[in-house]
Amino acid sequence: MFARRLLYWISMAAGLVLAIVPLPGWLDPFRPDLALLAMIYFVLTSPRIAGLGYAWLSGLFLDVLRGMVLGQHALGFLVVGYLTHKLQLRMRMFPIVQQAVIVMLLLGLYHFLMFWIDGLTGHGFTGWVRWLPVLSGALLWPLVVALGDSLTRRTS
Amino acid sequence: MVELSHDSRPIIGRGPPLTAYFLTLAAISVGLMVADHRYHQIDRIRESLSRVIYPMQRAVDFPFRATDWVTGSFADRSRLRQENLALTARLRLANLQLQRFAVLEEENRRLREMRANTAAIAEKVLVASILNVDLDPFRHRVLLDKGAADGVFKDQAVLDGDGIFGQVSKVNASTAEVILISDAEHAIPVQSNRSGVRTIAVGTGDQNKLSLPFVTVESDLQAGDLLLSTGMGGVFPPGYPVAQVSKVKRAGSTFALVEAKPTARLDQAREVLLVWFKPRAEPAPATADAPPTSSSTRVDEPAAVAPPAQAGGE
Numbered sequence: 001m002f003a004r005r006l007l008y009w010i011s012m013a014a015g016l017v018l019a020i021v022p023l024p025g026w027l028d029p030f031r032p033d034l035a036l037l038a039m040i041y042f043v044l045t046s047p048r049i050a051g052l053g054y055a056w057l058s059g060l061f062l063d064v065l066r067g068m069v070l071g072q073h074a075l076g077f078l079v080v081g082y083l084t085h086k087l088q089l090r091m092r093m094f095p096i097v098q099q100a101v102i103v104m105l106l107l108g109l110y111h112f113l114m115f116w117i118d119g120l121t122g123h124g125f126t127g128w129v130r131w132l133p134v135l136s137g138a139l140l141w142p143l144v145v146a147l148g149d150s151l152t153r154r155t156s
Numbered sequence: 157m158v159e160l161s162h163d164s165r166p167i168i169g170r171g172p173p174l175t176a177y178f179l180t181l182a183a184i185s186v187g188l189m190v191a192d193h194r195y196h197q198i199d200r201i202r203e204s205l206s207r208v209i210y211p212m213q214r215a216v217d218f219p220f221r222a223t224d225w226v227t228g229s230f231a232d233r234s235r236l237r238q239e240n241l242a243l244t245a246r247l248r249l250a251n252l253q254l255q256r257f258a259v260l261e262e263e264n265r266r267l268r269e270m271r272a273n274t275a276a277i278a279e280k281v282l283v284a285s286i287l288n289v290d291l292d293p294f295r296h297r298v299l300l301d302k303g304a305a306d307g308v309f310k311d312q313a314v315l316d317g318d319g320i321f322g323q324v325s326k327v328n329a330s331t332a333e334v335i336l337i338s339d340a341e342h343a344i345p346v347q348s349n350r351s352g353v354r355t356i357a358v359g360t361g362d363q364n365k366l367s368l369p370f371v372t373v374e375s376d377l378q379a380g381d382l383l384l385s386t387g388m389g390g391v392f393p394p395g396y397p398v399a400q401v402s403k404v405k406r407a408g409s410t411f412a413l414v415e416a417k418p419t420a421r422l423d424q425a426r427e428v429l430l431v432w433f434k435p436r437a438e439p440a441p442a443t444a445d446a447p448p449t450s451s452s453t454r455v456d457e458p459a460a461v462a463p464p465a466q467a468g469g470e
Contacts, residue, residue, distance in 0.1 A: 017216055020216055021216050022290045028290070053181070061209060067292075067325075069192050070191075070202055071184075071188030072185075074188070078181050082174070086174075123341065125294040127294075
């Protein structure tokens with residue numbers, strides 16, 4: 001159980017680190033929200049341990065890392081975590097492609113929230129480029145699941 | 157396929173009421189955002205969180221620093237020698253200019269003292285390096301490795317060797333976030349070195365371009381003009397190069413389309429200077445109590461070009 005908990009925090013840290021690693025210029029807009037994907041995965045597999053508090057904290061750390069308005073990503077992560085929680089019993093039954101579609105919808109909602117809050121706080125960037133992470137995140141979902149499954153099997 | 161884990165939760169009747177929990181956290185998030193954006197009240201929370209985050213930023217930065225160090229220590233001798241020669245030559249040239257500047261600076265100070273106007277000259281400079289951390293692809297921000305512990309403060313001016321770089325937008329315990337002059341949210345008052353025209357240079361979101369949206373068609377600006385900071389607003393020290401006018405198009409009826417290229421190397425700089433300077437003692441009354449010299453105040457400003465040489469005086 002302890003190993004499990006450790007795994008959650010380590011993967012959160014890894015996701016956050018990957019959120020600020022410099023990428024080559026052309027790849028930068030595609031940067032997937034790995035912290036968010038990891039959070040969705042853990043909320044799906046073990047909602048009792050990785051709950052809303054976990055989701056919210058990941059988002060809060062991301063806010064500080066990126067120097068955004070405090071609470072912006074926290075709210076985004078929270079909303080996505082809540083919906084995942086609500087959908088988990090159904091989502092677990094879905095084949096992987098269908099799961100990826102749901103994840104894409106969740107990511108879209110998340111980015112819409114970010115876009116909206118950016119607009120309210122005066123940082124609006126309206127280019128279509130900002131929606132690319134939704135696509136790259138959904139495409140990466142099967143990989144996240146495979147990696148997560150192998151890691152959790154090893155720790156339990 | 158996501159597999160069920162052993163802690164799979166009973167469907168009914170256990171755990172905290174999810175929706176209540178969600179609403180509480182959501183309310184806290186919204187409260188935080190309002191407090192942060194409207195009232196800037198929670199810098200302390202941010203600072204303590206940033207202490208937790210700092211090792212991560214360091215970890216991301218570390219490989220880049222390590223490769224720098226490795227390539228630096230294994231550089232071959234002939235290259236180092238060549239570099240050394242080039243630097244010595246440049247230093248000699250710079251020293252020569254510095255001697256002239258020293259005389260000019262002294263003269264400038266005396267003249268300013270006569271007008272009872274304290275010159276704004278950088279008093280203290282701190283070298284900070286830029287952490288290799290990507291904050292947001294759509295905003296031009298960088299993270300420095302100096303923070304509140306080193307005396308960095310909000311709105312502090314940041315320069316590099318070639319001109320004005322940006323200003324500090326957030327201060328954490330041991331890091332500081334800098335907004336570059338090319339960020340779309342940034343604007344800086346500037347003045348043409350040649351004609352003395354004052355205007356405002358606004359960032360465009362493109363690192364090689366500033367736009368000057370408030371230049372009238374008649375105003376005397378040409379491509380190639382050097383734009384210096386005016387020191388108005390008290391954020392930037394006056395007289396440092398900001399950008400060079402690259403394009404002037406007088407098409408419309410009122411405003412000309414003017415673009416300028418920043419002189420600071422915004423995309424390449426690895427190390428920048430944090431500057432402490434004494435802001436000028438309110439310039440408005442100075443011109444008000446001496447109306448006859450008002451025509452000379454315009455000329456006086458470009459003459460105040462502080463040599464960027466005090467960088468040595470740490």
